[in-house]
Amino acid sequence: MPEIFYILIEYPALIALPIAILAALAYWSSSRTAWVVAGFWILYLGYELGIKYELLCTDCVRRSEMYVVYPLLALATAVAAVQIYVNVKERGPRRR
Numbered sequence: 001m002p003e004i005f006y007i008l009i010e011y012p013a014l015i016a017l018p019i020a021i022l023a024a025l026a027y028w029s030s031s032r033t034a035w036v037v038a039g040f041w042i043l044y045l046g047y048e049l050g051i052k053y054e055l056l057c058t059d060c061v062r063r064s065e066m067y068v069v070y071p072l073l074a075l076a077t078a079v080a081a082v083q084i085y086v087n088v089k090e091r092g093p094r095r096r
Helices: 003-010 012-029 032-052 066-091
Strands: none
Touching: 003 012, 003 032, 003 066, 012 032, 012 066, 032 066
């Protein structure tokens, strides 16, 4: 697997970036789907921190769950992006 896929494993703080972007876009577009996907990213952040600090396992060498988690997060994020676009296109951004 390419090294770029391991960046979120080695630096879990980078996971906060998609969380912040999704939360901001969810607030701006009032998309519930984006809020849910941001929640998925928060769960993934908790999981990665648990693995990094050996709370969820000891001596974690194989990370085969990446092959399932990364595509699911990518798909969910893509669905949220489409939902954000649809919400902004149909209703316009929420005004305060």
